[in-house]
Amino acid sequence: MIALTDEQKMILDTVREMAREKIKLRAAEIDEEQKFPWDTVKLYSENGVLTPLLPEKYGGIGADYVLFCMIIEEIAKVCASSALILIAQADGMLPILMGTNQALKDKYLPGFSQGKLAAFAATEPGAGSDILSMKTRARKDGDHYVINGEKCFITNGSVADVISLYTYTDPDRKFKGMTAFAVEKGSAGLSYGKNENKMGMRGSINSELFFDDMIVPEENRIGEEGAGAANMMAALNTSRAFTASQAVGLAQGAIDEAVSYAKQRVQFGKPIADLQAIQFMLADMVASTEAARLLTYQAARYLDEKKHRQVLQACAMAKFVASDTAMKVTTDAVQVMGGYGYMKDFPVERMMRDAKLIQIYTGTNQIMRLVTAREIFRA
Ligand SMILES: Cc1cc2nc3c(=O)[nH]c(=O)nc-3n(C[C@H](O)[C@H](O)[C@H](O)COP(=O)(O)OP(=O)(O)OC[C@H]3O[C@@H](n4cnc5c(N)ncnc54)[C@H](O)[C@@H]3O)c2cc1C
Known part of the structure; x- marks a missing residue:
């Protein structure tokens, strides 16, 4: 059904070999010990597949969605947790890539091919399926935003260098009032709660994130105010x-x-x-x-x-x-x-x-x- 180019076949062969010869051997251990596999992150990074969808101009391999899905499939055959790391990475990177803030793309995207981790933070304790009921708020104050609220279950949450975070700047406008930000690890006012103890996918990390008057510079807004949803x-x-x-x-x-x-x-x-x-x-x-x-x-x-x-x-x-x-x-x-x-x-x-x-x-x-x-x- 899908015709791959020689280059795509070569990438997939590399991933298959990596999965069978390295990632598979770690799968039982990271599950049993609920251990985040930093060695696998390094392996992905060294082989250019930590963020396959990243365009070449940002240091990625510019994979299309079909190839990326095949890469995930190959890894999930032996270790679904290790595949989840790549998914969370893409989920955290894509909001920035899809956004309209070019300076933000230049600032963060190259790092995602070099071992920096990303996360996507939307879910809150009171807002899961009903995601538009989220309570996290961002208030503009001069050249920055002040963010208050919390997120839960966030994959890669406490290990991510950059988090794509969804908040309301104008909650009355619902869909049109949501705004997204790229938040750096170490931001003042950002803290971490527990990493969840899970039934499965135990080799991945899922964290609570808390924002207490967290300061985020205006230049870290992903797109316009209201474009978040x-x-x-x-x-x-x-x-x-x-x-x-x-x-x-x-x-x-x-x-x-x-x-x-x-x-x-x-x-x-x-x-x-x-x-x-x-x-x-x-x-x-x-x-x-x-x-x-x-x-x-x-x-x-x-x-x-x-x-x-x-x-x-x-x-x-x-x-x-x-x-x-x-x-x-x-x-x-x-x-x-x-x-x-x-x-x-x-x-x-x-x-x-x-x-x-x-x-x-x-x-x-x-x-x-x-x-x-x-x-x-x-x-
Ligand atoms: C391990 C893990 C990793 C996750 N990673 C992330 C992440 O990286 N980033 C992130 O933002 N979120 C993440 N999530 C959150 C995940 O997307 C939510 O858990 C999911 O959307 C469901 O929300 P909820 O858990 O609040 O369940 P609820 O919304 O409370 O749903 C409970 C039950 O009610 C049903 N239900 C609710 N509303 C309706 C409806 N209208 N019609 C029919 N049935 C309905 C649901 O199907 C479900 O069966 C993660 C969750 C887990 C468990």
């Missing part, structure tokens, strides 16, 4: 294609494990791969993963082709189909492997825990169906 929605759309790719990778990784196990595990005198019950389960797993993959590539292609009318629905559908598929496929992979699948000696139990998150973040799958239904019935 449109910027946030655009970034969220792309992120749904990324998390769909992560789900496809997870599902494929679980299939690979289950197939290899089924060929070796002997019961009743023959490999369980010879049992029709196992074969049918795997047939469903492979077919549904392939369908999710095609939907995800289609969403990524619409993003590349800037087909704005199709993007919203395509990204939402890819996200809920792929993550529901990953949840089912990883659960079935545990089933194929019986009691061994339930043990931490094999990766499929981790994959099942990791898959659950993808049904929740970047907009829950209920909200994704709501978005899809709205588009279906739009006049």
